[in-house]
Amino acid sequence: MFDLLGVAGMARTVILVEDEMASDILNDLFSELDWDLARQVEIVHAEGEGNVVHGLRAMKNSREVAYVGILDGDCRSKDLFPKGKVGEEAFEYLTRQILYLPGGQAPETELAQAAAKNSVRLAKLLNRQTIDMSTAAAACADLDHQYWLTRYARALGLPQDVVRHNIVRVWLTSETVTDQANELIHRLRAFVDRSQ
Known part of the structure; x- marks a missing residue:
């Protein structure tokens, strides 16, 4: 109904993510895999993995809006909510409500490696020469993973x-990233469909 009137409806699912990069990557995944899902959720930067977990715990009893957390792929192997510390019920809840971005490293690291591995294909997509990609990569070689994308894009103009x-x-x-991304989108879609 709201779409027919040109008015955005209220999102019934809130996704807590670690930071702006996670939000941007999630929106890129929506764009590639399920563009309609982006219109049905609100993404909130929680400013860190601990805040995602704490935010979910605080909103556990919310009845009107569903809350889901998405952590960076490097959090898959971390014990962020030990069962002995949070209790069995909270552990079960958090295990259901927390999903992960694809990959097993920080998203910036994942993207940097994908850019390096697929530089020829990326050059075509960006309408650049392969040498431009090498030059941009060299300009970022000494940067911490959080800052490389800004300089990489700037070097490419x-x-x-x-x-x-x-x-x-x-x-x-x-294939691994695609499988993990599809699983993430599938599970998010299930949360959204249940909350309507």
């Missing part, structure tokens, strides 16, 4: 969001 989205596209050419 392109907006960061365009570069990031296209790196996500080549990242999805990995």
Whole structure:
């Protein structure tokens, strides 16, 4: 109904993510795998993995809005909510409500590796020469993973969001990443469908 009137309806599912990069990557995944899902959720930056967990625990009894947490892929192997510390019930709840971005490293590291591994394909998508990709990669070689994308995009003379989205596209050419991304979208879709 709201869509017919051109008015955005209230999101019934809130997704807590670690930071702006996680939000951007999640939106890129929506764009590639389920664009309609983006209109049905609200993404909130919780400013860290601990805040995602604490936010979910605080909103456990929310009845009107569903809350889901998405942590970076490098959190898969971390014990962020030990059963002995949070209790069995909280552990079960958090295990159901927390999902993960694809990969097993920080998202920026995942994207940097995907860009390096798929530089020829990425160059075509970005309408650049392969040498431009090598030059951009060299310009970022000494940077911490949080800062490389900004400099990489600047070295290519392109907006960061365009570069990031296209790196996500080549990242999805990995079978493992695609499987994890599809599982993430499938589970998010189930949360959204249940909350309506």
